[in-house]
Amino acid sequence: MQQLHTLTSAMRRALQLAANGPAEGVNPRVGCVILNPAGDTIAEGWHRGAGTCHAEVDALAQLEPDAARGATAVVTLEPCNHTGRTGPCAQALIDAGIGRVVYAVADPGRHSAGGGDRLRTAGVDVTGGLLADEARAFLADWLVAARLGRPFVTVKWASSLDGRAAAQDGSSRWITGPAARLDVHERRAGADAILVGTGTVLSDDPVLTARASDGTLLARQPRPVVVGRRPVPAGAAVHGHPLSPWFLSDHDVPALLRSLHERGIRRVFVEGGPTLASAFVRAGLVDEYLVYLAPTLLGGDRLALGDIGVPGIDAQRRLQVDDLLRLGDDILLVAHPADSPDTFRTTDTARSAPAAQI
Incomplete structure (x- = not known):
């Protein structure tokens, strides 16, 4: 043996x-x-x-x-x-x-x-x-998809230390520095699809590609998915993505994820804005959080998240921190829901002998 x-x-x-x-x-x-x-x-x-x-x-x-x-x-x-x-x-x-x-x-x-x-x-x-x-x-993304019939969901936002994703006039470029933005692009490249709401497309006009520090496209690109019912102009930057964007009007988050799973998507990167990110959090359908924190204060009401279904402190959404990374002057906090029964984090005992018995 x-x-x-x-x-x-x-x-x-x-x-x-x-x-x-x-x-x-x-x-x-x-x-x-x-x-x-x-x-x-x-x-x-x-x-x-x-x-x-x-x-x-x-x-x-x-x-x-x-x-x-x-x-x-x-x-x-x-x-x-x-x-x-x-x-x-x-x-x-x-x-x-x-x-x-x-x-x-x-x-x-x-x-x-x-x-x-x-x-x-x-x-x-x-x-x-x-x-x-x-x-x-x-196998984290595939294990979640196989067990739950939906993609693995990462929700990302960048904010000031006081939790603002934009200044009072709506401007948000740039809260974080170059190192943090490069990290976002590298993580985008690891996803099958990148999701944004129509509000973000109309206000920020993102192309939603994954790019290197010199602006060139990375080898692997996520499929751009725009969620919402408002029409997107034909001249929007997202139409310049190397993969044709998908436009989905379903506001039902579980149904949206089932649809993406049926299309072969197993890892989703939810980039924004606050309305879309909050909907995923509220539905309890986030597997991983990426929170980029910049050492700055903005004040105002442009919060990174809106209503996530927490009426009182007893209903707060507790997270477990998996990693803290310093990216230039910024900090990346990687976390997952504390009560998550994630397949890839639980002990594989159902049909397995302990590894010590090998």
């Missing part, structure tokens, strides 16, 4: 392989490493997108018949247990004669979960939870 450090090294390699897969779409990024009984790597694979071989099958395809018998498959996500465009990976591993499967995170999907149980029933030794925290962080 492989030593823990061998399996851990293989899982880290599997996570590296998983990163080769597409970051957008409905499928997770998964990597797989197959070890022989001596602990040597004999095959590697990853999932390249919808309709292609899953990571386990991709790795098995590199082996001669019977070469996988008695081997160990190290996979970042529990092997799937359903038939879609491809067959169940759990059965493929069984058919190949794999003797042991070690995975990081259990599959939360209603239709795809249960691969671990299927493997155990077939006599395969199965262990879950190895490097689970790292895998959850890597």
Whole structure:
């Protein structure tokens, strides 16, 4: 039986392989490493997108018949247990004669979960939870989307220390400095879609691209989504985005997220303004907060958030701070709802043996 450090090294390699897969779409990024009984790597694979071989099958395809018998498959996500465009990976591993499967995170999907149980029933030794925290962080958006049927939602705002997103005359460029603005653009590039309300489009005329410090476009761009019923002029800057903008009039936040999920969006970056951001907070549909704080005071009533459904102190929305970053003179506070049952932050115990038992 492989030593823990061998399996851990293989899982880290599997996570590296998983990163080769597409970051957008409905499928997770998964990597797989197959070890022989001596602990040597004999095959590697990853999932390249919808309709292609899953990571386990991709790795098995590199082996001669019977070469996988008695081997160990190290996979970042529990092997799937359903038939879609491809067959169940759990059965493929069984058919190949794999003797042991070690995975990081259990599959939360209603239709795809249960691969671990299927493997155990077939006599395969199965262990879950190895490097689970790292895998959850890597798969955070997909895990939320798979469990809840909606995209992972990040709400971002920049404000003065007294919580104002703009001066009294409505001007807001720039509250934060260059380092904070560059950080925003890099995080935009990690999202599938960037959402703003029509009010922001009409007042600020943003193009909603992700840009480098020199103004050039980053390689990956979020889909611009404008939410609201007011018409957007044909000459608005958002029409110059390299991806055609989507215009959605639905003010029902859960319905809006379901619609985006059905379009293959699994990570949403809510950029503004206060009306749209407040609607997401009020609906309890925020997974991550990015709050950029500038060391300045503006006063007035141009608050970063409006009514979020807190009539009294007992109803306050408590957050748990995940990180504090200094960006030039500004501070970025990264947080999530304190009462959030986030899949990627909870312990993977439902169908997993403790990692210490590996």
